[in-house]
Amino acid sequence: MSQNPLLWDKKYTCPICGTVSPSKKVFIDKIRVKDYDEDLKPNYEGINPMLYSVITCPHCYYSALEPEFEQKVSPIYMDEIKKVQSELKVPQNIVFSAERDHITAILTYALATLFYKAKKQPCKVAEMYLRMGWLYREISNTENELKALAHALVSFEDCFTNSYVDAEKEPMILFYLGELSFRLGKFEDTKKWFSMLVNNYRNSTSFYAKAGKDRWQSIKDQLK
Template identity: 30%
Template sequence: MEVDNLLYDKDCTCPICKNQFTTKKVRTRSLRIENREDDFNVIYKNINPNYYYIWVCPKCGYSSTEKEFENINKNQATILQQSIGVKWNERSFSGVRTFHEAEESYKMALLVAQILKKSKAYIGGICLRLAWLYREAKSPREEEFLNYTLNFFQNAYQTERLDAAGLDEVSLAYLNGELNRRLGRQREAIKWYSVALDHPDIKTKRHIQLKAREQWRLAREQYGHEKDGAN
């Protein structure tokens, strides 16, 4: 199936400049899962929905996830107009996106999020999806953005109300474990998997419970090999 047939146009109005534009969305009923990775990345056949996760206004450059797109006040709009809008070269992200267009959309969303001081959990989520894009492209920048993600997520777990960011403590504790493991920090991974498994809500997250146990054992095994290799 052609990629264009898996997409449809969504009409949008920019809350900053009031420009009307379209952005592509994926027809979810057409998606076919090829693989589920341990850090929640889902690989689909024929298309990567992460390419279209960020909405970008072609006129002023305002970029955000769909969920957060209209969550902006007048003061924030003024700040973005002065910091991004005046420098933005108009260009469209409304067609079938290339890797580089998808990459740029995430970087714009990160810039907007940092200017507006969005939550660490929100920024970490954008970094994680960008790391997944780099993984698909076999780019060494995957590790760089996994590190950024981990930094934001670990801080978010300690300092933020996660339900406001659409996350929960069990899932985030597990993710902190998995990201540490992928980055070779097995001791930290074991600690975070244990945080997830010891959480009072873990029994309501059966799939996370099973995965955390499996990955905890894997991290313990990897940590044991590291210690043996150091001796």
Template identity: 25%
Template sequence: MNNCSLYTLLSKYGDYQQKTAGEDIFSYGDSAAKVYLIIKGLIRVFIQDQHKKEKEVARLSSEDILGELALLGAKEYSSRATAYEDSILIEFSSENFRQLLSKQTILNEKIITSLCSKIDLLQRPIIEFTDLISSSKEESNSQDTTDEKIVKEEIDSFSNFYLDGHCKYLEVAGEDFEYYLYDKSVNCPICSTRIEVKEIRNSRLRLKETRDDLRPIYKHFRPDWYKIWICPKCFYTASKDDFFDLTTSRKRKIKEEFKAKVQSILGDNYQPTYSNPRKLNEVFDAYYLAIESYNLMGSSKEKFAYLWLKLSWLYEDVDEEELAKKASFKAMENLREFYFKEHHSKLSNSKNNKITLLLSFLFYKHGLKDEALPLLDTLIRNHQIKRSYKEMARDKFIEIREEKRRAKEENQV
């Protein structure tokens, strides 16, 4: 049965609902009497911790099931589901949905998959925290309740700075890196301190290839090690392209709050610096400091997207596949937020095309093929686009369609 026929059948048992972006489908404590099938759009699902702080645990799109705990006899919803963008759903009573389960085996599979996924998401943070506390207890057999609280606070602080799993990396910049660099003195726009920075001699770079995620690979050099500037006095950190792009209010906020915030996380003795030759640990810290700086200033989601993207590349280079995936996912989420929510009509056509292409590739990388296809189609039909971008978009579009065709044939078998 194709989707059209299936939706026609489903609509006999339920009612179509339209939700605008930002509108809740249900919230904490609401009566768990309804089950939803998402037809179109994107739904965000949140839970609350013991302090009523919300955490996003899932993003659901077309053909996903929502509110299925109502089928298990739950009286109230323990989560909040809200439309991330304009969405269409079919709403069922739990009784009508049970009747459908006996008629459509595909719905049984969706329910099982959805429940397993949510159980895994809900258990994972609890397991990880329990393991961390247990290992801390093994290291010291005389901890009391106060000590456990300190351990938890330390874990929370550092996990809010680095991605969970981040560690120390021993790699150091190669001696040949100096060939591509020159020294430059600039004044920090926050505290006016004269600082020494490294600039890249672009004329000496030799491009080997450009990957699907638009990462340029150069011979003998990694430019991303030198993309972030830091003031060692006030700790102000930003991409060199944004370093002087500050409003008066942002300058004041960094000057008054940033250094104290960083030291509250990394310790009073922490000092951001670059060695010569530069160490990879310092490069990682610079990117994470830039993220904290942009957070404090309320920068555009596009800025965060590129920081996380470059962090994913750094993790790739040291074979940290899981961390690379996490950073890449954050890049995708921030770029999607920018693309669909933030105002970017003032972007040049070239930059808009680049962002569209990058977002489509990130969608594909993280399994969101149906979200990638319309973006790729837009690029293919665009007459004002670089030839290389159009070719990349066309190749990826064909690849996705072929993958979907093979998957459909396999399911029919």
């Protein structure tokens, strides 16, 4: 099978078990965003880099976003990580280092949610569920998309309520609290979160603050 010219192999060392293995990356100059959905999901021309954003160790299945995968994990989380690994049931025929279809990619995000939960990172868990929802959308699996987005909403609420959130990241979190509440029919929460975003970040240069202002106006028009 010929090598996809849009992809290249990079080797990663698993911080949990020490296994060195390759994983595919998209050449950065080959990434083309065509447009965005209303919830700011990017739609790509050609190859979707989200399919390759999570690195999964083929030996112990530890998974994390590519920039963080090789980072040392604090010993205080190791028992939880080992517990997750002892309970995993991953199909033996899945090859994480090969070209990925949507189902394989979704599995890597599902694994990453377990390990981010083990490391007490609800903001990352929320992001993983959000991307899972987006990947389900791309294969028209609406039922699982909504399930993933519902999990994302719960995790974003946990992130906002129980984690330290810096001012730079807060507009993104408020945007998705409002957007996901709307998609899941929680209109009072939609109003609460978007109002907070628009009022607290009225003069912000944040992409999410600007997008949130437009999105909130659009949603208000729909709710009339």
